[in-house]
Amino acid sequence: MRREEVAQLAGISVDWYTWLEQGRNIHVSTQVLEDVARVLQLSINEKRHMFLLAEQAIPIESIENKxxxxxxxxxxxxxxxxxxxxxxxxxxxxxxxx
Structure with a gap:
């Protein structure tokens, strides 16, 4: 999937998604991380890793509902x-x- 497609499906701009990919010092919300994980169809372990990289705790409800x-x-x-x-x-x- 191309960056543009991921960004569009996650409801964020391509620039914002590119900055997120590059690990720039931005403050990303839990909802944006959840949307990106949904679009990329990440497993629970992959999702945990993404939240760890973003220095955020994975929401409990996303683990339970899975x-x-x-x-x-x-x-x-x-x-x-x-x-x-x-x-x-x-x-x-x-x-x-x-």
């Missing part, structure tokens, strides 16, 4: 026993199984 599925989906998975079933996220990480 691994939750609805109770009805978990019930469906459990009902599939003895047939193996699982749910993956957009990065093909297993997030739930029976």
């Amino acid at each position: 691994f939750q599925i609805s109770s009805s989906l978990q019930y469906f998975l459990d009902y599939q026993n003895p047939i193996p079933a699982y749910v993956t996220n957009s990065r093909w990480d297993f997030v739930a199984w029976n």
Whole structure:
């Protein structure tokens, strides 16, 4: 993905995104970091690393929401026993199984 595309999808200017990439001394908000992580489809570890580089703590809710599925989906998975079933996220990480 090109810089222009990432910046546009994250809702920030190309210059601001370039400065963020270059590690310039700018004050970036948690929301901007969250948006960039979403656009780049970062894993939780990659997201933690990005927040560490930005000298910010990763929001707890972004960690918790990453691994939750609805109770009805978990019930469906459990009902599939003895047939193996699982749910993956957009990065093909297993997030739930029976």
